[in-house]
Amino acid sequence: MDDKIINITITRRKLTEFLIGLVALFFAGGAAATVLKYLWPQASNKGESSEVKIATVDEVPTGSSKKFMFNGKASVLLHMPAGFRAFGSVCTHLGCIAYWKPDENIIFCPCHLGKFDPNTGAVISGPPPSPLPAIDIAVKDGAVYALKWKDPDYVKSISFYAGAA
Numbered sequence: 001m002d003d004k005i006i007n008i009t010i011t012r013r014k015l016t017e018f019l020i021g022l023v024a025l026f027f028a029g030g031a032a033a034t035v036l037k038y039l040w041p042q043a044s045n046k047g048e049s050s051e052v053k054i055a056t057v058d059e060v061p062t063g064s065s066k067k068f069m070f071n072g073k074a075s076v077l078l079h080m081p082a083g084f085r086a087f088g089s090v091c092t093h094l095g096c097i098a099y100w101k102p103d104e105n106i107i108f109c110p111c112h113l114g115k116f117d118p119n120t121g122a123v124i125s126g127p128p129p130s131p132l133p134a135i136d137i138a139v140k141d142g143a144v145y146a147l148k149w150k151d152p153d154y155v156k157s158i159s160f161y162a163g164a165a
């Protein structure tokens with residue numbers, strides 16, 4: 001058997017160059033991933049159904065709400081007297097997070113006083129240019145599930161803001 005001894009010498013300079021290369025590779029990979037994510041948004045933004053359990057019915061009594069994430073976007077479940085509603089809660093004006101004010105029967109954006117209809121997500125007043133995106137939901141076995149965006153093209157158009165939420 002032929003035993004060989006391999007002697008490798010690593011200088012401090014070579015080690016430093018190697019570590020700098022690793023750091024540069026790490027940052028370049030992160031930048032490339034960001035560009036790719038921007039160019040090809042997640043498939044879930046395209047309206048495909050993805051059932052997500054939001055809450056049990058008991059967790060959200062009438063008159064209350066619950067924040068949740070749906071397809072990576074801040075959203076809110078409302079339990080109105082007429083039943084459950086769910087919307088993306090990222091304001092369509094400049095991306096602040098809107099919330100339900102049941103005493104005033106509005107979804108309110110505190111940044112510039114935008115107001116939305118809690119039944120439909122439509123703009124009532126303020127600067128928001130378009131409604132909050134609605135989410136199809138289902139109630140079964142004592143729980144509420146988010147199914148899909150009602151208008152996936154619209155949600156895709158606000159991905160820039162929603163991604164920042």
Ligand code: FES
Pocket residue numbers: 091092093094095096109110111112113114126127128
């Ligand atoms: S960000 Fe909501 S009203 Fe301006």
